[in-house]
Amino acid sequence: MILSRLSIINFKNIAQADLSFSPNINCFLGNNGMGKTNLLDAIYYLSFCKSYSHIADSQIIRHDEDFFMLQGYYDNNGNEEEVYCGMKKRQKKQFKRNKKEYGRLSDHIGFIPLVMVSPSDSDLILGGSDERRRFLDLVISQFDKNYLDTLIRYNKALAQRNALLKQEIKDAALYEIWEEQMSVTGEEIFKQRKSFLSTFIPVFQEFYTYISGGNESVGLSYRSHHEHGELFAQLAEVRERDRILGYTTRGSHKDELEMTLGEYPMKRIGSQGQNKTFLIALKLAQFDFLNRNGFTSPILLLDDIFDKLDSQRMERIISLVSEERFGQIFITDTNREYLDEIIRKTGHDFHLYQVIQGNIESLKEEK
């Protein structure tokens, strides 16, 4: 999938922009706080119907304005696709594909596959287990629509069970209705996460080894209560304790993805550069997975990824992502000379833009 053109009005600090892009590498350069990440976020928004920064839609509208609008034109193997999103203050947003409004936004997710690597992703390694589950869910739901539905059903049943626990209800039959649903949907989620990780982990390790120059060994392992038998029986067993705690302590919502460097937890011993390499390898493996399972190559957004990386790792990443299989790429950076130099070495076409106070100006295309 190639984003050929993008129009933006009042999206964060970008008042207005009409841009056309290279099908290969697009670089956005500018000082801190100029709007480079905001531009990538606009591209992200058209894929996921929400901002990467997890902020409310109302905060996206440019200060002192009443609406925002995004319009992207994509080349989908020769067919043009138009994706539109508009929202007025205090009104519901409109999301359309080829001028037809979506009934459910979840129907759009996966249509424009996209992978973003951003500094805020460090939470994936350093944050709580919910961050890692969110990552798994995002990747799997991009290629499997049923997964998202199963997850929604699981979360509804979990919310119902938690409501019973909070009200200190004792009637076992009432719990069993939701526990049965959690068990069935949870088992499905477990199988999907496990199957996804069995193909994902070796690819992730291969990318890490390549970027780090082969000197470090990293691991990922999946832990779930589902490994210990049927969730239905486990939930009955812990019901009394959960009632005292007021929440559900067993199930897919407690799954963990353990990350290691050598024999130790990554989050405790990884240096900033190693954490960044780990993150980039995870995201490139995500890209590879979507590429193998989807119909069209995902768009890759690399936001400020070179900070804290030595020049060897930086060059290996650029040479990796400029391979044919990585399709269209959007990169932001603050240092023009350095990035320019490395990209030029790859011999691929690239397009440069300068971002100043929310204004995006195209510099000349280069080869």
Ligand SMILES: Nc1ncnc2c1ncn2[C@@H]1O[C@H](COP(=O)(O)OP(=O)(O)OP(=O)(O)O)[C@@H](O)[C@H]1O
């Ligand atoms: N709704 C909004 N209206 C106007 N400006 C906004 C809005 N939301 C964010 N901004 C502004 O956007 C700017 C941040 O832009 P962005 O994060 O894209 O910077 P950047 O170029 O990626 O910088 P860095 O190199 O530091 O990462 C800030 O100045 C912030 O005040």
